[in-house]
Amino acid sequence: MLPRLVFISANALKGHGHFGAGLVQASRSLHTTSQSLAPVPPLPEKGGKVRHGIVPEELFQFLYPKSGVTGPYMLGTGLLVYMLSKEIYVINPETFAAAATGAVIIYGVKKFGPGVAAFADKLNEEKVAKAQEVKDLAMASLARAIEDEKKEQWRLEGRSMLFDAKRNNVAMLLETERRERRHTVTNEVKKRLDHQVALQNLHRRMEQEHMVNWVEENVIGSISPEQEKESIAKCIADLKALATATRAKATA
């Protein structure tokens, strides 16, 4: 498909030799062998140089050494005159039809040739671009896949950390349990001893209070009625004496 397009485009559409330095048309061998000569040589940028649309430049180069610059033109003119005069080519109505048709064709090709060529090239380029895109996408996705695999392998390296963390947890739990048990034991023992001490203190206080009450009761009970009357009389006498003493002191 691609070589066929090249043939058409090179010969019919791009054949106007108004381009810069011409390239010698690369000789492309026919693919006569069953092996594919891949990669095929790159397509030439420009078609072979031609003069006046038809006559290849090689003819002019070939005739230049012998007949100079005007050689091929003389040859062409001579051939034309020979054919007309000897009536090898007879002028008939078809001649004028051919001339008119030729003029129209040349005008059409000159005017629309580059546009059609560009369009055809664009079609081709789109095809190639699509294929290239597919290829680029495939390469990018492969590269990304490789990256992802590498990342997954890196992730794998951290697997020991999980188990370390779990073992740490277990060890910490055991240690906490151990400490808590020791604390419990100590606290219990202390509680028992403190209970004993508190009990003792309570006993002593109760005894003390009881003793004090008993002594008070006995003392109050031992005071007999006569002693009470005697002490009251003595108190009155003392008060009287005290009163006269103060009255005397006041008047004096």
Added chain:
Amino acid sequence: MAGRRAALKAVDWVAFSERVPANQRGAFNALKARSDAIVARLASVPEAPAPIDWSYYRHAVARPGMAEDFERKFGALRIPEAVDTQTTAIDTREAEAEASARAYATESEDRVARYRAELEKFRNMIPFDRMTIGDLNDAFPETTLDKVKHPYWPHKAIADL
């Protein structure tokens, strides 16, 4: 008792967290929360209980010999330690994980080799504008037109044009 205590291996939680894939993030957060709680609980319990002041109790407790008796029994007491039931299970699971990780790593390497081969094939391909149709069909076998199934142009189902 101190000899049996296994040394705590420092776990780098930051590095650990980096390697957790997105679909296991929840499990990782749960593990971290649990671990932090355990650490906090351990820190809150003091190392050893305050020692009992035996001399005070010897004077304070009236009953003769009670304090000495308690002291003796307390000193002779051996508190049973909790039994570690999980570490062996963890070790077995770690060994299993190791084995499966190695298997996965080899598979992964195979995949990487395959991807690399394909990448090389793509890189060494001739550029498209220098291929013939035959070359294109060799490089991408899916582009070959089945001339047996569709003998007439365009050699593919009309719907695929």
